[in-house]
Amino acid sequence: MSNVYYVGSEPLTFDSIELILTQNMKLELSQEVRERIQRCRDYLDRKIEQQDGPLYGITTGFGSLCNKNISPDELSTLQENLVKSHACSVGDEVSPVIVRLMMLLKAHALSLGHSGVQVITVQRILDFFNNDVLPIVYDRGSLGASGDLAPLANLFLPLIGVGDVYYKGKKREAISVLDEFAWKPVRLKSKEGLALLNGTQFMSANGVFALMRAFRLSKKADTIAALSLEAFDGRIDPFMDCIQQMRPHPGQIETGAVFRRLLEGSELINRKKEHVQDPYSFRCIPQVHGATKDAINYVSGVLLTEINSVTDNPTIFPEEDKIISGGNFHGQPLAISFDFLAIALAELGNISERRVAQLIMGLRGLPEFLVANPGLNSGFMIPQYAAASMVSQNKMYCYASSSDSIVSSNGQEDHVSMGANAATKLFKVMDNLDHILAIELMNAAQGMEFRRPARTSPVLEKFLRDFRKEVPFIEDDIVMYTEIHRTVAFLRRYPL
Structure with missing residues (x-):
């Protein structure tokens, strides 16, 4: 398989993005894409020469300064000033994988041929990506409308020889790294600074990475819940296909099928039960986990549309002879989706903690707090406290960022999405969920050890054996936080 990905030659998918990131693929522009980019640039140059009236962000100032006309000999300076003045992201440094995703997504959007950039501008982004030259970007400062102005400005300062980058693990001034590669700083032409800064690539990059993680968390939640069901001596009935078909939400049907597959061949699940039904945290797994699956799939559809879109402004249509100032930079579709995803993932933690509580209550033949000598030993009493704390914290993180808006740019940009905040807090929810599932x-x-010698399914027995290689059965009280940390690490690398 070729180790080259041709940016803009086909729509991006989550699979192609994962391959690019994990296989260290190199990014290139095909001749067709180069011609597409150049065709739009040539059209814009002609339009500027012929146009009598102002063109927003091209021959005018930005935001509420849109009525300030700029002279032809200052158009390049206008764009460089934009990048410098807007580089206001603050907070924690954005992780390298998100920076790489931002560069990939921006290069792809610019390669679609509606942004008016030079070929060299897109090529330099690819040069940075291919040589692991990573601009330093910070995680706060975007309102999620007019695009992700502040973080994208920090991302692209190094293109013009300003700002800082990481190269070979060291923080360097961008200009020194450019000199090392014999790359000249890009001399931005009209519209280019706006094309680089206007767009949703900070939100989208965070969203793509979060979503890839969300798919894995959903699988982990199913596997762990199936093991909890066995430890609790639960019933298979709520997972039968016939009951899912009576309420055929796709995620619910899928969850039922997943659990039947996970529990196939289990001695425990098939033995006669004394109880006629299980608590909701077990009985309603298809409905709750299924709803999260549906939410993840919905958000994936929104993101796939977004990452294959042109989201800078104005948008240039060479074939139609139009330059239109619109609002494709507005992050509302992402903001609402990320808030939705946060709620859906938080619910996996919510129901997980309830299963933990059921397991430690001393029900159905299990000892209190899952330890043979409760009283002298506290056993699994306090891990449930920790899980409950994180469940509660996730409820705070589920405050809807998309319901907020603050007027900016002297009232010209009077409604914003706050989608960047929605994106970054997703990782806080997921980090808590990692730990909640580990505790479960x-x-x-x-609990399974108290069901012996009865056995669960071959799939779950293997999972349990692999887990026990790293985290032991607890006979008497030990320091628990180290075991929680080991369990989190196990789950993060375990292939499900």
């Missing part, structure tokens, strides 16, 4: 796994695995 510890409880489920501990």
Whole structure:
């Protein structure tokens, strides 16, 4: 398989993005894409020469300064000033994988041929990506409308020889790295600074990375919940296909099928039960986990549309002879979706913690707090506290960023999405969910030992054996936080 990905030659998919990131693929522009980019640039140059009236952001100032006309000999300076003045992102440094995603997504959007940039501008972004020259970007400062102005400005300062980058693990001035590669700073032409800064690539990059992680978390939640069901001596009935078909939400049907597959061949699930039904946290897994699957799939559809869109402004249509100032930079579709995803993932943690609580109550033949000598030993009492704390914290993180807006740019940009805030807090929800699921796994695995010699399914027995290689059965009280950390690490690398 070729180790080259041709940017703009085909729509991006999550699979192609994962391959680019994990296989260290190099990015290139095909001749067709180069011609497409150049065709739009040539059209814009002609239009500027012929146009009598102002063109927003091209021959005018920005935002509320849109009525300030700029002379032809200052158009390049206008664009460089834009990048410098807008580089206001603050907070924590954005992780390298997000920076790489931002560059990939921006290069792809510019390569669609409606932004008016030079070929060299897109090529230099690819040069940075291919040589692991990573601009330093910070995670706060975007309103999620007019695009992600502040973080994207920080991302592209190094193109013009300003700002800082990481190269070979060291923080360097951008100009020194450009000199090392014999790259001249890009001399931005009209519209180019706006094309680089206007767009949703900070939101989208965070969203793509979060979504890829969300798919994995959903699978982990199913596997761990199946083990909890076995430890609790639960029933298979709520997972039968016939009941899912009576309410055929796709995620619910899928969850039922996943659990039947995970539990196939289990001695425990098939033995006669004394109880006629299970608590909601077990019985309603298809409905709750299924709703999260549907939410993840919805958000994936929104993101696929977004990352294959042109989101800078104005948008240039060479074939139609139009330059239109619109609002494709507005992050509302992403903001609402990310808030939705946060709620959906938080619910996986919410129901997981309830299963933990059921397992430690001393029900159905299990000892209190899952330890053989409760009283002298506290066993799994306090891990449930920790899980409950994180569940509660996730409820705070589920405040809808998309319901907020603050007027900016002297009232010209009077409604914003706050989609960047929605994107970055997703990772806080997911980090908590990682730990909540780890605590559930510890409880489920501990509970299973009290069901011996009965066995669960071959799939879950293998999962349990692999887990036990790293985290032991707990007979007497030990320091628990180290075991929680080991369990989190196990789950993050375990292939499901």
